[in-house]
Amino acid sequence: MYNFKFHVPTKIYFGKGQISHLTELKECGSKVLLVYGGGSIKRSGLYDTAMGYMKEAGLTVYELSGVEPNPKIATVRRGAEMCKAEGIDMVLAIGGGSTIDCAKVVAAAAKHDGDAWDLVLDSRKITAALPIFSVLTISATGSEMDDTAVISDLDKNEKWACAAPCMKPTMSVLDPEYTYTVSRKQTAAGTADMMSHTFENYFSTVEGADVQKRLAEGLLKVMIKYGPIALNDPTNYDARANLMWAASHAINGLVGEGVSMSWPIHMIEHELSAFYDITHGEGLAILTPVWMEHILNEKTAPYFATYGRNVWDIRDEDDMEASRKAIECTKKFFFETMGLPANLRAVGITEDIHFEEMADKTLGAGKRAFYPLMKEDIIAILKKSL
Amino acid sequence: MYNFKFHVPTKIYFGKGQISHLTELKECGSKVLLVYGGGSIKRSGLYDTAMGYMKEAGLTVYELSGVEPNPKIATVRRGAEMCKAEGIDMVLAIGGGSTIDCAKVVAAAAKHDGDAWDLVLDSRKITAALPIFSVLTISATGSEMDDTAVISDLDKNEKWACAAPCMKPTMSVLDPEYTYTVSRKQTAAGTADMMSHTFENYFSTVEGADVQKRLAEGLLKVMIKYGPIALNDPTNYDARANLMWAASHAINGLVGEGVSMSWPIHMIEHELSAFYDITHGEGLAILTPVWMEHILNEKTAPYFATYGRNVWDIRDEDDMEASRKAIECTKKFFFETMGLPANLRAVGITEDIHFEEMADKTLGAGKRAFYPLMKEDIIAILKKSL
Numbered sequence: 001m002y003n004f005k006f007h008v009p010t011k012i013y014f015g016k017g018q019i020s021h022l023t024e025l026k027e028c029g030s031k032v033l034l035v036y037g038g039g040s041i042k043r044s045g046l047y048d049t050a051m052g053y054m055k056e057a058g059l060t061v062y063e064l065s066g067v068e069p070n071p072k073i074a075t076v077r078r079g080a081e082m083c084k085a086e087g088i089d090m091v092l093a094i095g096g097g098s099t100i101d102c103a104k105v106v107a108a109a110a111k112h113d114g115d116a117w118d119l120v121l122d123s124r125k126i127t128a129a130l131p132i133f134s135v136l137t138i139s140a141t142g143s144e145m146d147d148t149a150v151i152s153d154l155d156k157n158e159k160w161a162c163a164a165p166c167m168k169p170t171m172s173v174l175d176p177e178y179t180y181t182v183s184r185k186q187t188a189a190g191t192a193d194m195m196s197h198t199f200e201n202y203f204s205t206v207e208g209a210d211v212q213k214r215l216a217e218g219l220l221k222v223m224i225k226y227g228p229i230a231l232n233d234p235t236n237y238d239a240r241a242n243l244m245w246a247a248s249h250a251i252n253g254l255v256g257e258g259v260s261m262s263w264p265i266h267m268i269e270h271e272l273s274a275f276y277d278i279t280h281g282e283g284l285a286i287l288t289p290v291w292m293e294h295i296l297n298e299k300t301a302p303y304f305a306t307y308g309r310n311v312w313d314i315r316d317e318d319d320m321e322a323s324r325k326a327i328e329c330t331k332k333f334f335f336e337t338m339g340l341p342a343n344l345r346a347v348g349i350t351e352d353i354h355f356e357e358m359a360d361k362t363l364g365a366g367k368r369a370f371y372p373l374m375k376e377d378i379i380a381i382l383k384k385s386l
Numbered sequence: 387m388y389n390f391k392f393h394v395p396t397k398i399y400f401g402k403g404q405i406s407h408l409t410e411l412k413e414c415g416s417k418v419l420l421v422y423g424g425g426s427i428k429r430s431g432l433y434d435t436a437m438g439y440m441k442e443a444g445l446t447v448y449e450l451s452g453v454e455p456n457p458k459i460a461t462v463r464r465g466a467e468m469c470k471a472e473g474i475d476m477v478l479a480i481g482g483g484s485t486i487d488c489a490k491v492v493a494a495a496a497k498h499d500g501d502a503w504d505l506v507l508d509s510r511k512i513t514a515a516l517p518i519f520s521v522l523t524i525s526a527t528g529s530e531m532d533d534t535a536v537i538s539d540l541d542k543n544e545k546w547a548c549a550a551p552c553m554k555p556t557m558s559v560l561d562p563e564y565t566y567t568v569s570r571k572q573t574a575a576g577t578a579d580m581m582s583h584t585f586e587n588y589f590s591t592v593e594g595a596d597v598q599k600r601l602a603e604g605l606l607k608v609m610i611k612y613g614p615i616a617l618n619d620p621t622n623y624d625a626r627a628n629l630m631w632a633a634s635h636a637i638n639g640l641v642g643e644g645v646s647m648s649w650p651i652h653m654i655e656h657e658l659s660a661f662y663d664i665t666h667g668e669g670l671a672i673l674t675p676v677w678m679e680h681i682l683n684e685k686t687a688p689y690f691a692t693y694g695r696n697v698w699d700i701r702d703e704d705d706m707e708a709s710r711k712a713i714e715c716t717k718k719f720f721f722e723t724m725g726l727p728a729n730l731r732a733v734g735i736t737e738d739i740h741f742e743e744m745a746d747k748t749l750g751a752g753k754r755a756f757y758p759l760m761k762e763d764i765i766a767i768l769k770k771s772l
Contacts, residue, residue: 001627003401008394014644015389208624210608211631218600225596238594241387245597245644254640258400258631 001209004257010145011171014245018173019046019135022053022092028131028170029089033082035064035103037095041137044181050094050135062086064106067095070152070159070273070280071102076116079106083130090131090170097141097193100134101149104167107132119162120151126164134172138182139244140190140281142197142251144172152274157354159274161266174248176240184231188338189281191227194247195220196284200263201256203303203370209259216255217310222246224311228337262369264362265291268378271358278347285340286347289331290384295371296323303370344386355382387595390643396531397557400631404559405432405521408439408478414517414556415475419468421450421489423481427523430567436480436521448472450492453481456538456545456659456666457488462495462502469496469516476517476556483527483579486520487535490553493518505548506537512550520558524568525630526576526667528583528637530558538660543740545660547652560634562626570617574724575667577613580633581606582670586649587642589689589756595645602641603696608632610697614723648755650748651677654764657744664733671726672733675717676770681757682709689756730772741768 013021025032032054041047054061064079082088083106091110093103107129109116119126136144143149147168152159182190202216222242229239249255268291269283296304301319308314308326316322335342344350359378373381399407411418418440427433440447450465468474469492477496479489495502497514505512522530529535533554538545568576588602608628615625635641654677655669682690687705694700694712702708721728730736745764759767 001401001624001631003404006398006400007396009397010393012392014392015387018389208627210611210624210628211605211635214604214607215601215635218604219597221600222596238387238596241594242596245387249597249601249640254635 001258002206002260006253006257007165008145008168008252008254010169012145012174012248013171014174016175016177018175019049020053021171021173022050022133022135023057024171025054025059025090025092025133026057030058031060031062031086031088031090033062033064033079033088033091033106035067035079035091035093035095035099035106037065037067037099039065040181041094044178046094046135046137046178050092062088067099067102069098070154070277071098073117073120073151073153076102076105076109076151079103080109080112080116083107083110088130090133092133092135094135094137096136096138097143100136100143100169101141101151103134104129104132104143104149105151105162108164108167117153120160121162123162123164126162126166129164129166132167132169134169135178136172136174136244137178138186138190139179139240139247140193142194142247144169144174145248145252148251150270154274154277157274159270161270174244176237176244179240179244180235182234184339185279187230187234188227188340189279189285190247191223191230191243191281191338192285192334192340193281194243194250195223196265196281196288197250198223198255199288200266201250201259201261202307204259204261205303205370206259212255212257212259215249217307219246219250219255220311224333231338260370264369264373267362268358268381271362272344272349275354275358276347276349278349282341282347285334285338286343286385287381289327289334290381292327292330294377294381294384296327300371349386352383352386355379358382387644388592388646392639392643393551394531394554394638394640396555398531398560398634399557400560402561402563404561405435406439407557407559408436408519408521409443410557411440411445411476411478411519412443416444417446417448417472417474417476419448419450419465419474419477419492421453421465421477421479421481421485421492423451423453423485425451426567427480430564432480432521432523432564436478448474453485453488455484456540456663457484457536459503459506459537459539462488462491462537465489465492466495466498466502469493474516476519478519478521480521480523482522482524483529486522486529486555487527487537489520490515490518490529490535491537491548494550494553503539506546507548509548509550512548512552515550515552518553518555520555521564522558522560522630523564524572524576525565525626525633526579528580528633530555530560531634531638534637536656540660540663543660545656547656560630562623562630565626565630566621568620570725571665573616573620574613574726575665575671576633577609577616577629577667577724578671578720578726579667580629580636581609582651582667582674583636584609584641585674586652587636587645587647588693590645590647591689591756592645598641598643598645601635603693605632605636605641606697610719617724646756650755650759653748654744654767657748658730658735661740661744662733662735664735668727668733671720671724672729672771673767675713675720676767678713678716680763680767680770682713686757735772738769738772741765744768
C-alpha cells in the first residue's frame with residue numbers, strides 16, 4: 001500500500017426527504033447561485049421544493065441554468081461572472097455529475113483573477129472556492145463527494161479533468177427517489193460510469209492494498225446486482241439507493257487512495273467525448289472490455305482472475321481461463337443485461353480519422369499504470385472498439 | 387436502507403513517516419495537551435519524534451500521561467483541569483484507542499462547566515470540544531476516525547460509551563510501523579475488536595443495505611487474512627497497514643450508517659470489563675460465537691449463512707448448515723488461529739455472581755436489534771461463556 005492522505009469532509013444526508021437540510025446553507029451566507037441543467041428539475045417539482053427550503057432559510061437565489069451534459073467552459077464563465085458581480089456566497093448544484101462539475105469550477109473561478117479555463121488546464125491554480133453544495137439526481141460520476149470536475153471546450157475538442165481539495169462539496173443531499181425518473185439509457189450509462197471508476201482504482205499492481213481491493217469488489221457486486229433492477233424497475237428504492245451510495249464511494253478516495261491511479265479508460269473516453277460529444281458512460285462501457293482483452297497477458301491475468309473470482313464467483317483455478325470468463329461476464333453485463341451500446345458504431349462513430357490525434361492527447365497515463373499504454377495500444381483499442 | 391447522515395471529516399495521513407504532519411497542529415493554536423499511556427512511546431522513540439515536530443511548529447506542550455487501558459474518569463478530570471488552568475488550545479493523543487478515548491473526553495470536558503462524568507453519562511451534554519488529534523499505535527478501536535469514547539469508573543463498576551460529532555478527530559496519523567511492537571496478545575485482541583465492530587454493524591435485519599454489507603464483508607476478509615500474519619510476523623508492513631486501515635473503516639460510519647446498530651456484544655462486554663477489567667477484545671472474542679450460537683434460528687440463519695458464504699467461502703446451500711460452519715470458522719479463527727482465550731475462565735472469571743446485575747445494566751439493546759436480547763438471554767450467554 002502506498003502512503004496516502006484520505007480526507008472526505010463532505011457531509012452526506014442520505015435518504016428520503018433529506019432535502020430539508022438545505023436550510024443549513026444559511027450558515028455560509030445569504031446569496032446562493034443555483035446551478036442546474038435543462039429544466040427537468042422544474043418538471044419534477046424538485047426546483048420548487050429546493051426553493052421552498054432556501055426561502056425558509058432567508059436566502060437570495062441567483063440562477064445559472066442550461067448546464068450541458070458535457071459542461072462547457074462558456075457556461076462556467078457565465079456562472080463565475082455572476083458570482084463576482086453579485087457577491088455570491090455559495091453555489092448549489094441540483095442535478096447530475098455534469099451540473100455539479102460545472103458548479104465546482106464556477107465556485108473556484110469566482111475566487112480566481114483570470115479566465116476559468118486556466119483552472120481546468122492546471123489544477124494547481126485552484127487555490128480557493130466558494131462553498132459548494134449539491135442535490136444529486138443521477139447516480140454515476142460521484143462528483144457529489146469528490147474533488148474533481150470535468151469541463152469541455154468542444155470548439156477545440158478539449159475535455160479535461162481538474163481537481164482540488166477546495167472543490168469537495170461541503171454538503172450533498174442524496175435522495176434516491178430523485179433518481180426514479182432517470183431514463184433507461186442514463187441508468188445504464190451511470191452504472192457503467194461508476195463501475196469504470198471502481199475498475200480504474202481496482203486494477204492496480206500495488207502490493208498489499210487489500211482493504212481497497214476488497215472494498216472495490218464489494219461495490220462492484222452491488223452495482224452488478226442493482227443496475228439491472230433499477231433498469232427494469234426504476235422506482236425500486238433499494239436499487240436506486242444502493243447504486244447512489246456505491247457510486248459515491250467508487251470515487252471519493254475509499255478505493256482509490258493508497259493504490260496507483262492512472263485511469264487509462266477515462267483518459268481515452270474523454271477524447272471520444274471531446275471529439276464526438278458521446279455519453280461518457282456509454283464510451284466507458286465500450287472501451288472497458290476491449291481494454292481488458294488488449295492487455296490480458298500472463299502478468300495481468302492474476303488481477304483479472306481475482307476480479308472474476310471475487311466479483312463474478314468464477315471458480316476456475318487457471319488464471320487465464322478465469323480472466324477470459326471475467327471479461328466475458330463484463331461484456332455480457334454491459335451489452336446484454338444493461339443494454340449498453342457494444343461498439344463505437346452504435347454511438348455514431350464510424351471512422352478512425354481522429355484516432356491518431358486522440359491517442360497523442362491521451363498519452364501520459366503515468367508510470368504507476370497497471371499496464372502502461374503506448375500510442376499504438378490506444379489506437380488499437382480505439383480501432384477494436386469500432 | 388435507513389436514512390442516515392454520513393460525515394467523516396477526520397483528515398487521515400496514512401503511511402510511513404506521516405507523523406511529520408504534526409506541524410499542522412499550529413493551525414489550531416499554540417498550546418497542546420499531549421495525552422499518552424504508560425510510557426512505551428518514550429521507549430520506542432515516538433515521543434521524541436512527535437516532540438521534535440511540535441517544537442519545529444513552535445508549540446508549547448503540556449502532558450497527561452498514565453492513561454489506563456480502560457481509561458478512568460479520574461484521568462479525564464485531571465486532563466480537563468489542565469486544559470482549563472493553562473488555556474490549552476488542542477489535545478493530541480499518542481497511543482491506542484484508550485488514549486484517544488481519554489483525549490476526546492478531556493477535549494469535551496475542557497469546554498464543559500461541570501464534571502466530566504456528566505458527559506460520559508449523557509452525550510447530549512457534549513456540545514463543544516477542543517480540536518482533537520491522534521497518532522495511532524494500536525489497530526483496534528477505530529477511535530482515530532470516529533466520534534465515540536468509552537470511559538470507566540471502576541470504583542463503581544461503570545463503563546460507558548459516549549459520542550458526539552465534535553469529538554471526531556481533526557486529523558489522525560496512521561503509520562503502520564508504529565504497531566510493529568504491539569504484543570501478540572494485543573494484536574489478537576485488536577483483531578477481535580475490529581471484527582466485532584464489523585459484526586455489530588453487519589448483523590442487521592434492515593433490508594437493502596447491500597453497500598454496507600458487502601463493504602463489511604470486504605473488511606472482515608482483510609482482517610481474517612492479515613490478523614494471523616501480523617501475529618506471526620509482527621513487522622510485516624502490509625499486514626499492519628491493512629489491519630490499521632480496516633479497523634478505522636469498521637467503525638467510522640462506512641458500514642454502520644444506514645443499518646440498525648444495537649451493538650449487543652459490546653454492551654455485554656462493557657459490563658465484563660467494568661466488573662473484571664479484562665481486555666476488551668478478548669471479552670468480545672469470547673462472547674461473539676456464544677452469541678451467534680445462542681441466537682441461531684430459522685430467522686437468523688440466512689444472515690449467518692450469507693456471512694459464511696461471502697466471508698468464509700462456505701458453499702453449503704442449506705442456510706442452517708452454512709451458519710453452523712460459519713460459526714465454527716469464527717471460533718476456530720479466534721481461539722486457534724489467533725490464540726485468543728476461549729472462555730471467561732481463561733481470563734480469570736470463574737463465577738457467575740455478577741451476571742444478574744450485569745444483565746440488568748445491559749438491557750435496552752434497542753428495538754432495531756438484530757435479535758433483541760432479554761435478561762435471560764444475556765445471562766445464558768454469559769453462563770455459556772464461562
